[in-house]
Amino acid sequence: MGEGAAATGSVVGGEADTAHRLATARGLLRRLEDRAAGPRPAAEPGADGRVLPVGAPLATLLPGGGLRRGTTVAVTGTVGATSLVLALLAEASDGGAWAGVIGRPDLGLVAAAEAGVALERLALVPYPGADLVAVTAALLDGLDLVVVAGRVLHSSDRARLAARARQRGAVLLPLGPWPGADLELTCEQGGWRGVGAGSGDVGRLRTRRVCVRLRGRGVAPAGRSARLLLPGVAGRLAVDVEGDASAVDRPIADREAG
Amino acid sequence: MTVPVRVLALWSPDWPVTAAARAAHLTPDRPAAVVVANRVLACSAVARAAGVRRGLRRREAQARCPELVVLARDADRDARMFEPVVEAVEELAPGVEVIRPGLLALPVQGPAGYFGGELAAAERLVDQVAGRAGVECQAGIAEGLFAAVLAARRGVAVAPGDTPAFLAPLEVEELDREPEVDRSELVGLLSRLGLRSLGAFGALAAGDVASRFGADAVLAHRLARGLDPRPPVRRWPPAELAVELELDPPVDRVDAAAFAARTLAQRLHGVLAAHGLSCTRLGVGARTTSGEELHRVWRCAEPLTPSGTADRVRWQLDSWLVRGGRGAVDRLQLVPEETVGAGALQLGLWGDVGEADERAGRALVRVQALLGPEAVVTAVLTGGREPAERVRLVPWGDDRDEAASRVPAASGGEAGRASGSPVREPPPPWPGRLPAPSPAVVPPDPLPADLCDAAGDPVHLATPDLLTAAPRTLAVDGGPPRDVHGWAGPWPVAQRWWAPDGMAGSRLQVLRADGAAFLLFARAGRWEVAGVYD
Numbered sequence: 001m002g003e004g005a006a007a008t009g010s011v012v013g014g015e016a017d018t019a020h021r022l023a024t025a026r027g028l029l030r031r032l033e034d035r036a037a038g039p040r041p042a043a044e045p046g047a048d049g050r051v052l053p054v055g056a057p058l059a060t061l062l063p064g065g066g067l068r069r070g071t072t073v074a075v076t077g078t079v080g081a082t083s084l085v086l087a088l089l090a091e092a093s094d095g096g097a098w099a100g101v102i103g104r105p106d107l108g109l110v111a112a113a114e115a116g117v118a119l120e121r122l123a124l125v126p127y128p129g130a131d132l133v134a135v136t137a138a139l140l141d142g143l144d145l146v147v148v149a150g151r152v153l154h155s156s157d158r159a160r161l162a163a164r165a166r167q168r169g170a171v172l173l174p175l176g177p178w179p180g181a182d183l184e185l186t187c188e189q190g191g192w193r194g195v196g197a198g199s200g201d202v203g204r205l206r207t208r209r210v211c212v213r214l215r216g217r218g219v220a221p222a223g224r225s226a227r228l229l230l231p232g233v234a235g236r237l238a239v240d241v242e243g244d245a246s247a248v249d250r251p252i253a254d255r256e257a258g
Numbered sequence: 259m260t261v262p263v264r265v266l267a268l269w270s271p272d273w274p275v276t277a278a279a280r281a282a283h284l285t286p287d288r289p290a291a292v293v294v295a296n297r298v299l300a301c302s303a304v305a306r307a308a309g310v311r312r313g314l315r316r317r318e319a320q321a322r323c324p325e326l327v328v329l330a331r332d333a334d335r336d337a338r339m340f341e342p343v344v345e346a347v348e349e350l351a352p353g354v355e356v357i358r359p360g361l362l363a364l365p366v367q368g369p370a371g372y373f374g375g376e377l378a379a380a381e382r383l384v385d386q387v388a389g390r391a392g393v394e395c396q397a398g399i400a401e402g403l404f405a406a407v408l409a410a411r412r413g414v415a416v417a418p419g420d421t422p423a424f425l426a427p428l429e430v431e432e433l434d435r436e437p438e439v440d441r442s443e444l445v446g447l448l449s450r451l452g453l454r455s456l457g458a459f460g461a462l463a464a465g466d467v468a469s470r471f472g473a474d475a476v477l478a479h480r481l482a483r484g485l486d487p488r489p490p491v492r493r494w495p496p497a498e499l500a501v502e503l504e505l506d507p508p509v510d511r512v513d514a515a516a517f518a519a520r521t522l523a524q525r526l527h528g529v530l531a532a533h534g535l536s537c538t539r540l541g542v543g544a545r546t547t548s549g550e551e552l553h554r555v556w557r558c559a560e561p562l563t564p565s566g567t568a569d570r571v572r573w574q575l576d577s578w579l580v581r582g583g584r585g586a587v588d589r590l591q592l593v594p595e596e597t598v599g600a601g602a603l604q605l606g607l608w609g610d611v612g613e614a615d616e617r618a619g620r621a622l623v624r625v626q627a628l629l630g631p632e633a634v635v636t637a638v639l640t641g642g643r644e645p646a647e648r649v650r651l652v653p654w655g656d657d658r659d660e661a662a663s664r665v666p667a668a669s670g671g672e673a674g675r676a677s678g679s680p681v682r683e684p685p686p687p688w689p690g691r692l693p694a695p696s697p698a699v700v701p702p703d704p705l706p707a708d709l710c711d712a713a714g715d716p717v718h719l720a721t722p723d724l725l726t727a728a729p730r731t732l733a734v735d736g737g738p739p740r741d742v743h744g745w746a747g748p749w750p751v752a753q754r755w756w757a758p759d760g761m762a763g764s765r766l767q768v769l770r771a772d773g774a775a776f777l778l779f780a781r782a783g784r785w786e787v788a789g790v791y792d
Contacts, residue, residue, distance in 0.1 A: 079772075079773050079774055079792060080792060081792065082698040082699055082792040083698045083791075083792060086698060096614065097614075098614060098615070098618035100622075105702045106699050106700055106701045106702055107698075107699070107700070108645055108696055108697045108698045108699055108700040108789060109637040109639070109649040109700075110639065110645050110648050110649060110696040110700075111645075111695060111696040111697060111698040112637075112698075113637075113639055114694045114695060114696055119636060119637045119638065119639065120636060120658060121618070122636060122637065123618070123622050123634055123635075123636055123654065124634070124635050124636065124637065124651070125625060125629070125633055125634055125635075126633075126635070126702075127629075127633065128629065128633075129629070131628055131629060134628060135625050135628060135629065138621055138624045138625050138628065139621055139622075139625060141617075141620075141621050141624075142617045142618045142619070142620055142621020142622065142624075143618050143621060144614070189772075189773035191773065192744075192769050192773075192775055192791075194746070195743075195744040195745060195746045195767060195769045195775075203746055204693070204746045204747075204767055205695065205746065205767050205769070205775055205791060206695075207695075208775075208791070231694070231695035231698075234694045234695070235694040235695040235696065
């Protein structure tokens, strides 16, 4: 761009010379900005390209196609949050990554296995008690994915844990609100299938349609959403084929207007 | 590229001669040599001064030094005589590994910190060996075992980071010094190619070495560059690789110990071969009749052969038994402390496999130190019908496989999580089991629930598979009643009716209008929440 302006400047002269000097000054400024940004890449989560895989339906939703190491991804929502966390763990856990769940004595482990989580690499600390922060920090040192639930933490503790995750290249997955998270996934109810509204329905709960919304860094301000089956057939995550597949990557506002 | 840890090697020169001369009560000033197959294997310093060299014919050695005492070789004796040296070192420093009789190594970091410096530690250890065992030895410090042994032969301490520079000017013949490894062909070939120093050999590209000289040369090449001889991919062998032998009657004689050692070594190698592994560090453990536990680690330059294993076990037992005062041995255990793939030198295709597991294990142990051993668990799926019943929680560090198959004693009444649930062998078909999806939330203690019909009256079971009325509202754990959108069931469950903790009741899936789905269980006329489909 700078060269283009310079070329026209040499031909036209006079007024264009001002434009040329402006372009040079802008170029210098940009280079300075680049240099100032230079030492930072290590702090930028996922900059080294290390991304933990997630199931294909979620990969299209998440920036980078998976869980970037070093990030904090909060999972919230009144329904489906637990299933969504298990779905996030599944692919990486199956590929050899270690996951830990802190503060969830009521986690359904059969559901975890059905979602595809390798139970032999899923460490559980059901009752961390007062040591919640210390336990989370310790697990972030050694595990790849750490789900933390339970009480709401102070902002200083949150910042400490997020920094620890960034430093160790782990992914922190708070289950519940976590102000300051890099990404926030919210599960919104779609509806169960298999159980009819009428009486005497002979089915059983089979699949649930949910709408997973994503907000945070690297995502358009309006957020993104995807329609998924969570759990899908046999407990695994799946794409909701009957739902609007093109809803992925489109701002929510557009979709709702359309 | 990992830098090996700094190792202190203690080397007693001419150990076969030293041991033989001590056994024969010869004074050190008599020239002596150990002769095998008519060739001199080792000679004492006095004999060397008279011109005796390793590899000379016996007659020629005697011609050069007429008063030479010719001794026979006895590997058992060498190992036995070396034991006091090892014990003397162990008094001061942990982690001693015997490489072969006459040579031992230990990580230098601990003693260096304790005695205030590596040189001070080496000096202290040499003094200790001389004082306690009456054996002269030389110490050497360098990065990695190979360099440390070479440093010990020269009696030098290589400064941190200088190991490649220390190795570079040495002759390639140094690669062929270990009696167990025959690299004469490689060394000869390298010399003919004009690569006469380790530095010149190390300067070759690793890929060229591998394609031209073969697997053993890759190892030698790593040694020459001052790297860890084995590729950094190592894994800790699982516990079941260890083999044990109960000795009944207890063994107190060396020949009986040798027999036991051979059978045990063969068993160990059978186990290792079945796993496609071979052992590079062997732990030998024994329990004496007086209840004392003895353990010693042997480290080997090459993966152990069955006979090599048997020899080491025999030497170790020999030294323990002959020293006496410890009683007979009634149990023998071999633990492969470090293994490599049986292909001996297979550079890791996927890099640092196993490192992540080890790192995770350390983190979990740290949490256990914080909260107690029961606080960190992993889950094992077992047989059962209820979501809670199908999970058994195993404290981290316990054997998962054992937990999966164990049948615990039925505990009384209270349907606690897995701990109170009866678990049987987990063959797949469990008729009446809830099909997938399973509830993502399973309360540790079932929550009370109130199921009411349109009139606000509680809904009960008319028969195990029939409700008294269509449910209209559901309130969970004392919460406000919410409209019911749909339900499925009830499905009767009756299991373990013969046991006091057996259960009979019905399951019901209830979907509320707000989207929450519950798994209810009717027990003795009351509904409780067994799971939430979150």
